[in-house]
Amino acid sequence: MLPAEPMEQHLARLRRAIATSGDALVDEARSLALGVADVDAALGGGLPCAALHELSATAPIHLGAAAGFALTLAALAPKARHVLWIATDFGVLETGSLYGPGLDQIGLPSERLLMVRVARPIDALFAAEEALKCRALSTVVAELNGETDLTATRRLGLAAREGGALGILLHHKVSDAPSAAFTRWQIASCQSVPDEFGGLGCTAFHLSLTRNRRGPCGAWTLTWNHHERIFSALPVGVAAAAADGPDREALSA
């Protein structure tokens, strides 16, 4: 026989245990640190989860980089849960569909990915709102080639807060429309630092944070090491040198 612990005390103890374990879960999901001191400092510790973020490509040609950055964020988000990618039919025709082996390599295992294709941008917003409310997802990415208004972004933000998922709106072009997103980013591809044989280096992004509710804006150049799955800052001078460097010699060598 167990020592007779009063039922109330026992229950209270269990409740405390459950409450603390719940807190731990929430804490883990609260902020997504990119692992680069400058950026994390500007973001106040990392990209807040349970909020909406807008990424846009500075030009259509840089859409690959913008999508890649969204994927790396999804790769960094809590591992156990799924990622939902919402795209419109037109968007898929225009930019191609996601490719499983490539996602595996960049760090997002494709068994964690669900995709929805919708006919109209408004459907994408509906799907995003429903998905953000679902607690089983870590990241929801909605790819849009139209504008979103304040109401839509505010609704998505609220849904993200309810569900706890990282909400990402991936715009095909930079928009000046008012937005309730927590952060807004403009992304461009950046030439990588080649390896010693002239081959392609780690994937590099030019990021510029144009809106940040928690702190200052800024611009950085980050590289994503997909082997280690970490970001690191690229010293600005190095990237510039590579851009006009002796690449032709490197090729022919």
Place this chain on the structure above:
Amino acid sequence: MVIAAPVKGALRLSAVNDAAAALGLRVGMALADACAMHPKIAVADADEHADRQLLEAIANWCDRYTPLVGLDPPHGLLLDVTGCAHLFGGEAALAGDVVRRLDAQGYQARVAAADTVGCAWAVARFGESLLQRGRVVGEADRVGIVPSGETLNAISPLPLAALRLPPDTIAALAQVGLKLIADVLDRPRAPLAARFGAEFVRRLDQALGRDDEPIAPRLPIPAAIAEQRFADPIALERDVLSTIEKLAEKLGLLLERRGEGARLLQAALFRTDGKVFRIEVGTSEPLRDPARIRHLFADRLGVIGDEVDPGFGYDMVRLAALVTERSEPAQTGLAQPDHAAELAHLIDRLGARFGLHRVTRFVEQDTHIPEFAVMAVAATHFRNGGFSAQCALQQDSLAPTRPIRLFARPEPVEAVAEVPDGPPVQFTWRRMRHVVAHAEGPERIAMEWWRDAAGVALTRDYFRVESREGVRVWLYREGLVRSGEPTRWFLHGVFA
């Protein structure tokens, strides 16, 4: 008013209305004769397709009585009411209900219920005399109920035409003086079969119940159904959804007893004027939860809402589980929320709204041709992700070797290479010129020889290319480089 249709090269009357019948016009009469007798009759061409559609619409409506409705063209319907009749207060009451409701819609129907399909068919078409003689029980002159076990008595005084025989068989029988079913019942069967064909004996046996005759149902028979009738029709979407939720509770109990859950659900809305809407939703895992079922239908109605016009309202709603699957009760944790169930519900809801085929996940395929290496399949069809990263992609490169996006159709680009089989130094894609800063390759990907049925080998030399602006793309040169032939370049994917 008469309907005329070509029969053996001549236009004959295929249907006449009451007024025409009163004038002495009969089905089967030549149109020319009829016009000669009564030049003022209105003639319309028969439209078999429309007749069939109407019959199917009525069959749809008859679904309210039993899920097992069979078509008997050109103008009959067969309903298997075994085990359903008591819900309507017995066979007679059911038949009366059919006649009254069809009357209200403007259709004249004759209904007969009997032990066998053949007997009911005969009584429905030739039963007037029986009703008068009291051999069958019926409340109106258009309803005939043959009590169980009375089949022989009921059909014996009917003409042989009631046996669903071809006209020439009936004519042949008439020639030898056989006119009523009673005339052939006692005769030896072998000579009858020899003279009039096996079909004749089979039809006789079917009418008497000696031979089996199943009714082929038009629609799949659901595993479980629950339905609700309304004295006052309902028209509001909210009411319909609440009804569906209530029905889902009942259905859930039925399914729970069997340890099953629904994978495909159908809600049938029976409009008062006879139109029936059927709305189907699929699920990604066996489902019983009423609230979730309601959500799914709400989403589905949100999309097709315009097509479902309630008109004067629905007087019956039925929820059926068309496909069910075994569902093991799962132990859910106390501390953490049940992510798997929530995810399944999200997939179902998005599927209900956009179509289940639009919610996909990747499944690896056993090939190294890039565009076929993974396939996006409906998430509902493939529940347990068993994806393993390909080892073949382990190449000695700092950058990823496969793009994050792939074009379904590789896009032709103009590219210039320094040497014919070397990497490109510049390329023009979507009317933009890019100067190549770095390139890795070639990586030759060729068709598997066992798939090479046409004898045209697919050979591609892939290059991972980075432009001066930092744009990284996956280019390939098609075919082998031969002197004098232009090389063709394509852009297949985009890297991050």
